[in-house]
Structure formats: C-alpha cells, structure tokens
Amino acid sequence: MTAKEQGLDLIEIAPNAKPPVCKITDFGKYKYELQKKASQAKKKQKVVTLKEIKMRPGTDVHDYNFKMKATEKFLAKGDKVKFTIKFKGREMQHLQLAKDLAGRIVSDLKITGKVEQAPKMEGKQMTFIIQPLK
16 A cells, blocks of 8 residues: 555655655644754753943943943853953053953952953954853
C-alpha cells in the first residue's frame, strides 16, 4: 500500500543519511509539529540586551553613584552593560583620568559582573563591556 492510497505524504526526513530516511505521514501535521518545536525552543531562550551608560572623565561622585546603582540593576536583570567615557577638547590629554575611572568601575562591579571587553579607545571615547556573573 502506498502513501497516496492511504491519503498521506512521503516525507524525506534526513536526505544526507545513507540511506536517506523517509517517513509516511500527513505533511500538514508534520509542518505543524516542526513549527511547535521551533516556538518552544524560542520560548526557552533568553534574550540578553546591551544597556549603555555614558560618562565623562570628570564625572562627579553623586552622578557616579547614581549610574552604578542603575548598572547593578541592569546586571541583576541579566543584561550586559556598555560603558562609554567621552572626551571633549583638552580632556584627550588626560587619558589617565578615564583609565582610573574605568578601573574604579570594574573594581566596584566585580561582585555583580565581570569584564567581557577590556577598555579601549575608539576615537574620542573609551568603551568597555561588563557582563553579569552567572
């Protein structure tokens, strides 16, 4: 008895296998099951977003503390945080201030996160990424 006589379809499951694997089933039902499996897999995956915190080399203590609290909330939610330290004019001559600020940020966040991408200069700004601890 063939698949057409039964009102079903012959579906090739694994075409690269030796010999190729086929299955006699209803094609609409097969597509529906594949779609359900894909949606279940998509439902279980976690989406990690990248939040950005912008600072300047001369960021004051209160502003720094405020931004650190926000960063800790982002890391607690499981988001990555990208820090951008921007320079204007003569601030480019004082790169050490930005390096000190980046070191302070990393040391303050070592309990909740770790450095994914080390601080590096990109034009007139220094960027680095911190990811949450698992």
